[in-house]
Each structure stands twice: as structure tokens, then as C-alpha cells.
Amino acid sequence: MRTVPDFPEPGVLFRDLNPLFADAEAVRVVIDAMAAGLPEDVDVIAPVEARGFLLGGGLSIAMGVGMVPVRKPGKLPVVADRVDYSLEYGTASLELPAGVLRPGQRVAVVDDVLATGGTVAAVCELVERAGAEVAVVSVVLELPALGGRSLLGGRNVLALQSIT
Numbered sequence: 001m002r003t004v005p006d007f008p009e010p011g012v013l014f015r016d017l018n019p020l021f022a023d024a025e026a027v028r029v030v031i032d033a034m035a036a037g038l039p040e041d042v043d044v045i046a047p048v049e050a051r052g053f054l055l056g057g058g059l060s061i062a063m064g065v066g067m068v069p070v071r072k073p074g075k076l077p078v079v080a081d082r083v084d085y086s087l088e089y090g091t092a093s094l095e096l097p098a099g100v101l102r103p104g105q106r107v108a109v110v111d112d113v114l115a116t117g118g119t120v121a122a123v124c125e126l127v128e129r130a131g132a133e134v135a136v137v138s139v140v141l142e143l144p145a146l147g148g149r150s151l152l153g154g155r156n157v158l159a160l161q162s163i164t
């Protein structure tokens, strides 16, 4: 990965994982490590648009479980629920598709970066409001200086790497 200063706005140190995603061996190592860390009783993966989708497909195949994609507004034909949230550089909203996540299912929330935690906290809220359970939040990279875990309560958070 590489660090790009002042993107998408002044003061943000943007951690760009595109070099990782472009490297087949790195992708394999990351997917294998994420899969190895997930609880065995996970029923479904909830990857977050857009960068979480780059991990969700591989992880779904590696784990043998399906996916419920969590999407930005205006993309889903039928919406179960929506949460508005703040992230490191602004505000946004995420939506859960209707009729695919079942109450009681154990969900792995998957994304590339945990920064302020606003994004994955919003996904956890969508999952739990649907009556499902967040078994784990799995990310490639955590930025602990931004305090993301504090927004996630006592939830199980796995990060492959953390940098300050």
C-alpha cells in the first residue's frame, strides 16, 4: 500500500491499497489471512461498497458463504433499511438490500480500512436492525489513531495490519 497526503481533502493521509489489489500474490495472502481469522460459524459476509467489494468476492469463495452487499444510496432496487453516518472525510449513507439477510444469521462485516469507524458502525447497525448478529468486523488495515474501535462497542474486530 502507499500513503497519499491531502486526499480526498487537506489534512487526510490517504492509505491507498490499490498496489495491493493489483498484486495477485498479495490478494491471495490477504484473502487467506482474512478467511483464517473468521469464526467458522459465520453464515454470510456483508462487504461494504465500494472497496469492501474487492475483498468480499474472494472471501465468499474462500469461506464457502454468500454475500449481502451493503450499498451506497440509489443502487438497490429494494431497500430494507438505510443509515446515515460520518467518516474521516465527510458524511455518507449506506443501505441494506431487502429480503436477503435473515434474522439470526451470523454476519462478517468486511471492508478494506477501519478509520473513524463510522462506516462499519453503520453496517453493524443495519445488520442488527435486521435481527442478524455481527459475528466479526474484518478489515485489512486499521488506523488506530482515528479511534474506530470506540464506535464499535465490544464487537469482535480483526485487522490484518494497523498503522499510525
Ligand SMILES: O=P(O)(O)OC[C@H]1O[C@H](OP(=O)(O)OP(=O)(O)O)[C@H](O)[C@@H]1O
Binding pocket: 048, 049, 050, 051, 052, 086, 087, 088, 089, 092, 111, 112, 113, 114, 115, 116, 117, 118, 119, 120, 148
Ligand atoms: O472508518 P471510516 O472513517 O468510516 O472510513 C473507512 C471507510 O472509508 C472508505 O470508504 P469510502 O467511503 O471512501 O468509499 P469507497 O469504498 O467507495 O472508496 C473505506 O473503504 C471504508 O469503507
Ligand SMILES: Nc1ncnc2[nH]cnc12
Binding pocket: 012, 013, 014, 015, 016, 087, 088, 089, 113, 115, 116, 143
Ligand atoms: N485515511 C484513509 N485512507 C484510506 N481510506 C480511508 N477511509 C477513511 N479514511 C481513510
